[in-house]
Amino acid sequence: MRLIFLFFIMVFSLQAQNAQIVEKFTDPKACSQCHNSQYSMWKTSVHALSHEKNNELFAKSARLVSIDSFQTYEQTLVGCSNCHNPRLDVKNVSSNYVLAKTFELNTKETEYVDSSLKVKHIQNGISCYICHNVDSIKPRDDDSQIGYQNFNWVNGDIIVGPFDDEHQRGKEFHLSYKRDFFKENNNLCLSCHQGKGGKSEHSVYNTGHELINSGSTELCADCHMGKEGREIISPNIEPDNAVFRKTRPHLFASVRNNPRILSNALDIDINQIDNKTAKVSVINKIAHNMPSGFSGRSLELNLTFYDKNSKILDDQKLSFEKRYRSKTGFITLSYSAEVMDSDTTLKPNESREFEVVFPKGTSTIKAKLNYYLIQPELQKRLLVKDESFTKIYPVLERELIIK
Secondary structure (H helix, E strand, O other), X not given: OHXXXXXXXXXXXXXXXXXXXOHHHOOHHHHHOOOHHHHXXXXXXXXXXXXXXXXXXXXXXXXXXXXXXXXXHHHHHHHHHHHHOOOOOOOOOOHHHHHHHHOOOOOHHHHHHHHHOOOHHHHHOOOHHHHOOEEEEOXXXXXXXXXXXXXXXXXXXXXXXXXXXXXXXXXXXXXXXXXXXXXXXXXXXXXXXXXXXXXXXOOEEEHHHHHHHHOOOOOHHHHHOOOOEEEEOOOOOXXXXXXXXXXXXXXXXXXXXXXXXXXXXXXXXXXXXXXXXXXXXXXXXXXXXXXXXXXXXXXXXXXXXXXXXXXXXXXXXXXXXEEEEOOOOOXXXXXXXXXXXXXXXXXXXXXXXXXXXXXXXXXXXXXXXXXXXXXXXXXXXXXXXXXXXXXEEEEEEEEEEOO
């Protein structure tokens, strides 16, 4: 009886915690009526795909992690929801839930948790009412404090952003107030993109620490949202009071929706040393590791050696990635890893050099740098079918003519 009482207390306290969700804000299509350019760009981003229903990579990653961590799929989803679905009512599940799911029993807790994971508003991803409903960001104790744990939410019909609206032109739908963290620092982005993504000690997203250690003062938005431009926000509302503002695109650029971001971040240099060796440099031009973030990513350098008749004499591959193993010895993601086998990622602003001995008769060396959202070997375990996650993203090519 005591456990049942505590469970209902937990349910009601969580419902109270999220009582401030304003239903009209949960559907980003409602925001598009006044902010269509922002909505249209956001729709192309991974932020719009943070729910497992809309993202095959996330769904199958969560499935793999649950297998390798010996926990239920729903447990994994609730843990991932810290960032993937920060307005999810359920914040943790009890051992009673796990037992009930194991033996396929229906209880009040399984019904509550399972139904919460399917509610419509969390299927809209990291949408407007996530970032623009954050009232303040809490001081951080350590990397286990991640996602929603860093946020104090606004109450009522309030939307926050980088500007105040002195005329409150859209007050019939919402009030608008300024919060400095949209323009002054990276705290909003790094609330999710820095910290522990799972229970494993290897599951830390280190993008924030990488930026700090590099000495960079850049904002995440500088690259991933793009340059500021002048725009009238919601031009159809009281146009006489309209003002131009410096706004950023809401593209949240990634490899999937803007592959050009890679060519701005990386470079290759290749030079002949003597009649049998060449020096190849792979250059990371940005202030965090490449790859960073999701632990399944990989860069691959392909070197191909041709004779004067364009016949291939040899080829070599070098990978830049983190590789993890599960307790059972299989390649896995960091969130369920027992060990990290290797870390060959490029460090911030690093130029990594290699001496290459080329075969006798080499006339041309071609260097190609490719990017994988999922490492080729890891693809064999995840079995993702969506080609936008599995295909090769070419970064750039260089060619050296041997003298």
